[in-house]
Amino acid sequence: MNNFEKLVEINNIKKYFSMSRGRILKAVDDVSFYINKGETLGLVGESGCGKTTLGRVVNRIYQQTEGQVIFEGKDISHYSKKDYKGITREMQMIFQDPYTSLDARMTTGEIIAEGMVIHNLYKQKDRTNRVFELLNLVGLNKEHINRFPHEFSGGQRQRIGIARALAIEPKFIVCDEPISALDVSVQSQIVNLLMRLQREFGLTYLFIAHDLSMVKHISDRVAVMYLGSVVELTESNDLYKNPLHPYTQSLLSAIPIADPILSANRQRMLLQGEVPSPINTPPGCKFKNRCPHASGDCSEEAPILREVSPGHFVACHLVN
């Protein structure tokens, strides 16, 4: 493991939101992981489990309640306004909703060039050329430069968002469900584009998704999140072949399989019950009310994420 260089590392990150009447919403509750240079870490979990919040903490858009964010060996948990501008050159973001993530009042060219303007990169003339280059890179045409976002389809808009993120040559990109809002036919195009760009520029991704189906293709390792905590983290092949946490197993069984024979023989594992509210979570394992194997232990004490085999981390009392 040591011959990999860690690019991003988060330790015991907590992000709590204060709600009305003094209640506290634990959107992210004690999450730690690292991402190696050039690697993609998938982050999977149901909607509302805190993926976006975690991504934004890593990206320094949100300040964590507790914990540590390390980038290239440097602790950036706390930073000044000036530091922040430097950080934004290294880390970028791609958004879930291609309709609200682009400013409707700007042309494609202005959107893509904005980062270069803010960071004062290139001369005016070279910026236009750079925008052309980026458009080409993400599979759009030169002619698109003067068009407004509403003239594009969802997939094309997502390409513009990708070009915008690439414009200032970041090392790390948080892709927050970049394909969830797209047609299935377009999803794989965008995933392929992201993978090609990663190879070409040695990018590192945190790739967020709400189901496991596409994540496998792009991720080297996958972290499964449930109600603010990571419940399982391992190499993506391992996760698909040997899921250990009951929640991961249920997510996997929900993926449609193209092969009818395999599909017919498969055991579907349907979860009972609802996700508990992230406000006032009861003690013990957060998954216990939906877990088919829950026992007495699970109500007592919250399981911690531990390494059960090399590189395979699970937070479950029932796994040895």
Place this chain on the structure above:
Amino acid sequence: MSDIMSDVLGLVDIPLEEFGVLGKDEYVSEVVNRPSVGYWKDAWRRLRKNKLAMIGLCIIIIYTIMAIIGPWMTSFSYRTNYLMETNIRPNAQHWFGTDVLGRDLWARVWVGARISLFIGLVAALVQTFLGILIGGVAGYFGGNLDLVIMRIVDILSGIPFLIFVILIMMVIGSGLFPIIITFAITGWLGMARLVRGQVLQLKEQDFMTAAKAMGASSSRLILKHLIPNMSGVIIVTLTMRIPQAIFTEAFLSYIGLGVKPPMTSWGQLANAGGQVMQVHPYQLLIPAFFISTMMLALQLFGDGLRDALDPKLRK
């Protein structure tokens, strides 16, 4: 097909992927040659194509120019009483006739235009400026600041307009300046509410987060993203505010709080004309014509501007 033929047609070196379904991309070829423009230039281009808006703009410009030069085009002063020549109908000498006191109405209409347009414009601009500033700060920074500002707005908007007017008139007297102060103090409340609502809605959107994640400063976020996205709503409200201020000034003149004669305004002229409407209808009709055409022009221009500022409506 011979090689020469295909050479001529340029078919030889076209790779396979260049071929596609025809007609699917008509949209593309339609806009390809549009010159490279930014948002504001593009909006202006769209505005120019809107005939009604351009008619509105022309009327606004003509009236403004006339307000400046109109009074000098006739040898009669707006304030001199020709007591031998009262209530004369429009003729070659007095183009709009004269009023009850024998003052030349052409001169009075354009001097009145100066006052009305000035009050309308300044009141609307001050209101908009204060509204954007205060509502923007409340919405953008939120928290306790927002709470305090919005409570003040609530309290102020509970006080009737006339009480403000009378209080201010008592302190600084009547005339042009107090009227503008009154409009400024009372008018920004609605604008501030509107702007705050817009800011609250816009600032949660991903494009704002994207700009922040790109390192954009607060001033850039506000000037480049927030304001352009609010501009449509603000401009329409602004163009409504101008006629509103003109009307309110007319109302204030009526109860004796407006500009003092012999100075006049469109509202005052209409008032005076209204009193002799049955005998000398032209004294009402002439100022009424200018007030209503100006309102119409502002409305048309404001609507056109709003549409032009919304790229989604681009043809």
